[in-house]
Amino acid sequence: MSEMQDYKSSLSDVNSRKFETFSYLPEMDADRIRKQVEYIVSKGWNPAVEHTEPENATSNFWYMWKLPMFGETDVDVILAEAEACHKAHPNNHVKLIGFDNFAQSKGAEMVVYRGKPV
Template identity: 70%
Template sequence: MSEVMDYKSRLSDPASRKFETFSYLPAMKPEQIKKEVEYLVKKGWNPAIEHIEPEHMMSSYWYMWKLPMFGETDVDRILSEAEACHKANPENHVRLIGYDNFSQSQGTSMVIYRGKTV
């Protein structure tokens, strides 16, 4: 049996914090983000974008960037909204959420733009 790794993520060290799907991996490249959005759309999930200051990501709700994009299937439109959120809030983490209508929950949630860490 393999040994379990400690990822050294601590509340006292904002730069070490891990969050959401894929946070233990290097930041995604634009083409990887696009593939994730394509998957979200293919599953029929409703995209939504949220953002927050890195120092508050663990202690409060994230801010919603506009309303969820119910029924949106245009990948480029979803990506442009995420980029607009990032440009308007360059210091913040920006995450993409896929809401699943049938299970009434999040099908996926991932940080696609990372803000500055202290």
């Protein structure tokens, strides 16, 4: 069995925290984020945007940015909402979610903008 890498992450170091699977990969560029949004749309999931302060990112409760975008299929509109949230809250983490209304759960969730600790 190969050696497993330990990802240094702690509550005291907000920059080290991991949030979901994508956090362990290199940061996604705009093209990769677009592909994830296209996937969410292709699955028929409802996109939503949430945000929170870096120090509260481990909480289950993030602030909702507007309402979920029920039935939205325009990738540019979805990306524009994530960017608008980031511009309104530049120090907050912003995540994009794809709600699967059939399974009644999140089908996708990823941080698309990392805020800076104050």
